[in-house]
Every structure is written in C-alpha cells, then in structure tokens.
Amino acid sequence: MIKLYGTSKSRSARCLWALEELGLKYEHIPVETTKAKSPENLKLNPNGHVPVLDDDGTVLWESMAINLYLAGKYGKAPLWPASHEDRGRAVQWSFWGMTEAEPHLIAILRNRMLLPPEQRNEQAAVAAVAAMAGPLKVLDGALKGRDYLLGKDFAIADLNLSAILSFALLVKLDMSATPTAQAWLGKCLGRDAFKKARSLP
Ligand SMILES: N[C@@H](CCC(=O)N[C@@H](CS)C(=O)NCC(=O)O)C(=O)O
Known part of the structure; x- marks a missing residue:
C-alpha cells in the first residue's frame, strides 16, 4: 500500500499531484507542517519535514526524489520518458x-x-x-x-x-x-x- 504523508498545503502537493497523474491508489495522511517534527514523523523522516512516501515499507523523503521514484516505478511514457x-x-x-x-x-x-x-x-x-x-x-x-x-x-x-x-x-x-x-x-x-x-x- 502506498501512503503519502503531508498536507496538500505544503510541498506534499507535488507528490499528491504525481500520485494522481499516475492514477495510483494511495492513502493520504495529511500531516500538517506544524506536526512535521512530531516523534511519529521524525521516525519516518529524521529531517522533520513533509512530504514522506511509504511504498509498502520503502520510505522516501524529498519531494523530487519521491516523484522521480514514483514515475520510474509506476509510470509509462510519456510521463516517465522512454529514453x-x-x-x-x-x-x-x-x-x-x-x-x-x-x-x-x-x-x-x-x-x-x-x-x-x-x-x-x-x-x-x-x-x-x-x-x-x-x-x-x-x-x-x-x-x-x-x-x-x-x-x-x-x-x-x-x-x-x-x-x-x-x-x-x-x-x-x-x-x-x-x-x-x-x-x-x-x-x-x-x-x-x-x-x-x-x-x-
Ligand atoms: N526539500 C524538501 C523540503 C521539505 C520541507 O521543507 N517541507 C516543509 C513543508 S513545505 C516542512 O515540512 N516544514 C515543516 C518543518 O520544517 O518543521 C522537499 O522538497 O521535500
């Protein structure tokens, strides 16, 4: 199961956009930016930021890395380029x-x-x-x-x-x-x- 942590009122919107564009099923946990340094979020992202992606146990942070990973793993051309x-x-x-x-x-x-x-x-x-x-x-x-x-x-x-x-x-x-x-x-x-x-x- 794909989980995306972070409110759309943050850089998490980028990753939500990628998930929507890819047509993937996912759970959205809209962690507020004020909660990004909570113990729970720090366990996922030691930087204390959102977004965080959990793809069936593979945890990634950094919005651009998350999107390139998602597009590379689940995307097809032209969204994820062929060459x-x-x-x-x-x-x-x-x-x-x-x-x-x-x-x-x-x-x-x-x-x-x-x-x-x-x-x-x-x-x-x-x-x-x-x-x-x-x-x-x-x-x-x-x-x-x-x-x-x-x-x-x-x-x-x-x-x-x-x-x-x-x-x-x-x-x-x-x-x-x-x-x-x-x-x-x-x-x-x-x-x-x-x-x-x-x-x-
Ligand atoms: N370079 C990171 C930046 C992440 C970031 O700074 N996120 C902000 C929200 S847009 C955040 O979590 N702020 C809360 C905090 O730093 O306590 C990315 O692109 O994912």
Missing part, C-alpha cells in the same frame, strides 16, 4: 528547479507572506524577485518551439518543475517578460490531477 537521455533531462530539470529557482521563491514567500510582518525583509524579497529573472529566461529559452520541456508531451520533468514554480503564482511574480514560460506554467497547473491534489486536505 535514458530524456530521463536524464527530467532529473536535470528537477534538480535545477530545486537549486536555481526554489530558494528565491521561498525567500519571496517568506518575506512577503509567511513571516510575521515585523520579521519580513522587503529588500530580501526584492533581491529574490530580481534573482528569478535569470532562471526564468533560461526556462523561457528551453521552451521555445516546444509544448513541454521534453517535447510535445507533458512529462515528470514538467510536473516537478511547474510544481516548484507554482510558488511564483502564490507570490504573484510578474512573469510577463518570459511569456513562453508563463504560458507553459499555466498549462501545467491547469491539469485536473494538479487541481485534485490541491483540493485534498
């Missing part, structure tokens, strides 16, 4: 999203929405907005002349990266300078499986 080269590209875009984009988006989120007003640093938010220009330009260029990151079909590369970039919508990041990336993000996040994942507790 080794395209799988490499899926890993590339997942790592890129986590290292080149997510930290800036989190900085905007924290300093404009999450932190108590007296702890927010607007200068840090402005710097993070500026820092997103480079990665967005890279993404825009990569998407020119193609529907999705690997070609004409939606794949796990798109799911993972657009799930990370969904924070851009949350913080109302102006993406008008990179219209191809903006349109791609809207298309990915418009999928029924994403909407289903976000509707869960």
Whole structure:
C-alpha cells in the first residue's frame, strides 16, 4: 500500500499531484507542517519535514526524489520518458528547479507572506524577485518551439518543475517578460490531477 504523508498545503502537493497523474491508489495522511517534527514523523523522516512516501515499507523523503521514484516505478511514457537521455533531462530539470529557482521563491514567500510582518525583509524579497529573472529566461529559452520541456508531451520533468514554480503564482511574480514560460506554467497547473491534489486536505 502506498501512503503519502503531508498536507496538500505544503510541498506534499507535488507528490499528491504525481500520485494522481499516475492514477495510483494511495492513502493520504495529511500531516500538517506544524506536526512535521512530531516523534511519529521524525521516525519516518529524521529531517522533520513533509512530504514522506511509504511504498509498502520503502520510505522516501524529498519531494523530487519521491516523484522521480514514483514515475520510474509506476509510470509509462510519456510521463516517465522512454529514453535514458530524456530521463536524464527530467532529473536535470528537477534538480535545477530545486537549486536555481526554489530558494528565491521561498525567500519571496517568506518575506512577503509567511513571516510575521515585523520579521519580513522587503529588500530580501526584492533581491529574490530580481534573482528569478535569470532562471526564468533560461526556462523561457528551453521552451521555445516546444509544448513541454521534453517535447510535445507533458512529462515528470514538467510536473516537478511547474510544481516548484507554482510558488511564483502564490507570490504573484510578474512573469510577463518570459511569456513562453508563463504560458507553459499555466498549462501545467491547469491539469485536473494538479487541481485534485490541491483540493485534498
Ligand atoms: N526539500 C524538501 C523540503 C521539505 C520541507 O521543507 N517541507 C516543509 C513543508 S513545505 C516542512 O515540512 N516544514 C515543516 C518543518 O520544517 O518543521 C522537499 O522538497 O521535500
């Protein structure tokens, strides 16, 4: 039995999206982020974070790793690409999203929405907005002349990266300078499986 721990109001939404996209049966345990450091959750993930996947005793954490594992084990082409080269590209875009984009988006989120007003640093938010220009330009260029990151079909590369970039919508990041990336993000996040994942507790 597959179990996914973590509320959809957290990075767990990414993994719920992958589970929905793959059409898998699973149990969702909507652990709140405030309970991520509970003794029960620490047993599953010593980092004290969600999401956590338990696939019949195989316990994994890190949202991107969970999604690549799920797609690799249960997915078919085009969601899990047929060629080794395209799988490499899926890993590339997942790592890129986590290292080149997510930290800036989190900085905007924290300093404009999450932190108590007296702890927010607007200068840090402005710097993070500026820092997103480079990665967005890279993404825009990569998407020119193609529907999705690997070609004409939606794949796990798109799911993972657009799930990370969904924070851009949350913080109302102006993406008008990179219209191809903006349109791609809207298309990915418009999928029924994403909407289903976000509707869960
Ligand atoms: N890199 C990890 C980050 C996990 C993470 O920081 N999760 C947050 C929720 S979005 C969390 O559990 N926060 C609660 C805490 O750290 O106490 C991943 O992508 O899975």
